[in-house]
Amino acid sequence: MGKTSKDKRDVYYRLAKEEGWRARSAFKLIHIDDNFKIFEGVRRVVDLCAAPGSWSQVLSKRIRAEAKNEATKIVAVDLQAMAPIEGVFQIQGDITKLSTAQKIIKHFDGEKADLVVCDGAPDVTGLHDMDEYIQHQLLVASLNITNHVLKEKGTFVAKIFRGKDISFLYSQMSVFFKSVIVFKPPSSRSSSIEAFVVCKDYSPPPGYVPAMENPLMNGGYSEEFQNATKLNKMITSFITLGDLSHLDSDTTVKLEVGGEDYETMDAVQKPISPFYEESVQKRKNNMLAKMEDKLESISLDSPSYGP
């Protein structure tokens, strides 16, 4: 986000900085827990797609407080490197890759997790079908990992994009969980198609054996299994908070909260190895090709302009 857009940043963006969260997303997990008590009795958690780490911060704070002196295990996974967080073990990797899933499973060393959360989102292309498809792949990958590490009666929370084919995913979730609710936290912008599935009471079908080599939705089940588990269209409960008990995430900072005196604050934790680092260095050293230079170097009679 460039400097000129700072006035449009919303109230949760500002609150995140004030309270020391690395990203405004922290409030989404806080609101999910406030409504569904997903941290109750939880000691072992997997945080998938965790960078820059605000959900891991929330997990570290709330779960370690809840556990008091009992041991906790929090494993955070992301494609990107993350600055350390107390009490959180990090794995850098792609959650759609077998090798990453194996590392997570290995870290749990036969023990099961009480909770798996996934806030995965691809770099949005703006091509909605494509974005939804990639988002679904992350969801499928996270459900696959969940099937290996989550204990019976455990909880799974994941970000979804509410696209036209989403009912199939709800059905998929309800094969494994007794309760599947879609929740739109007040901190999630109402203009965004994002929501979260809160799946409670993990109880896979009798005889189900998770297999990484045989991913979900890819012919992993026989027709008989699909019929038996009613993998057809269904309606899932949807909860959104439309009352006035929370700040409206579409409220902008400057105009409605901070007024003219609002001062921007530094990021709580800057990215430690961002993909745009090289470009930033080049810009600083004035080494980035300027658009005018590029245009000058393209001749109108160059072959690419031919018929």
Ligand code: SAM
């Ligand atoms: N929950 C995080 C927080 O509170 O700081 C924010 C997560 S951010 C919305 C989405 C993350 O998904 C990005 O950090 C991105 O690197 C990660 N991601 C996207 N595809 C992934 C993949 N295939 N494997 C692992 N992480 C992935």
